[in-house]
Amino acid sequence: MSQEPEKEQHIDSIKRSHDSTEEDPFKSLKIDDDQVLKNATKRLPCPKCNKSVKYFCYVCFNVVGMNRSEIPTVQLPVFLDIIKHPKELDGKSTAVHAKIVAHDHVSLHTWPNIPEYENPERTLLLFPGPNAKRLHDIPRDTFDRIAVIDGTWIQANQIARETKILQKMQCVTIAPRKTNFWRFQMVDDNHLATIEAIYYLYREYGESYEAPYDGSYDNLLFFYKFFYNLIQNAYQKNKKAKFNWRHQQRDYIKYDKEQNEQDDAITKLEQTKEENNA
Secondary structure (H helix, E strand, O other), X not given: OOOHHHHHHHHHHHHXXXXXXXXXXXXXXXXXXXXXXXXXOOOEEOOOOOOEEOOEOOOOOOEOOOOHHHOOOOXXXXXXXXXXXXXXXOOOXXXXXXXXXXXXXXXXXXXXXXXXXXXXXXXXXXXXXXXXXXXXXXXXXXXXXEEEEEOOHHHHHHHHHHOHHHHHOEEEOOOOOOOOOOXXXXXXXXXXXXXXXXXXXXXXXXXXXXXXXXXXXXXXXXHHHHHHHHHXXXXXXXXXXXXXXXXXXXXOOOOHHHHHHHHHHHHHHHHHHHHHHO
């Protein structure tokens, strides 16, 4: 009795498993479909500064290659000031993602130029420390603004240390979480990209003051998820690509080992099928 149908079914089963995305870290979040970003394949001039960019302009915060109405808009419950270190490269920073999707609720400043805070004690500064509290321990009526520092850990410390008005703010912190950032870092996985920290802070806001949390702020990660998947797909498609230390040692690229094993199994089964038909 021929076993060819069974072999073909087994190959199909392996291929279906190959396409699995069970380990997608964003799977449970309510993030809009990003097909509009996948369609934007060319660099185009920013309509304001004329700089050649892709997806959006890091300086003018305009989207490029699409209409703004095609990307999600996030309504933040508390206005956000992002204070960026001058040595933090625009193209490396993820903080701009917040400005793009929550345009009317976010301001972005390059230190030492920062907003004038008439009542700094009513502003929460996302920064760890012995006096930092979680949002659920801070009464909602004690703050009306949030500030976040964008830069490396050393740069953030410099800004916090050398800016007196920031020292008058209430420090807030978030629960420890592992980053999905694709850039190499000489720190552990609990050091988040700026947009991750912003997202988790507003998510904890929703959990603390608007419970149950309904996903209202998940689209803060709209661009972040897209770029994360670009990196994943690039490594998965090019199996000869050399991983950097972070990617290789920390299982950053998902499914790679499993996919190689599945590809080998598919190849062997198909070779056996060809030999039997010869």
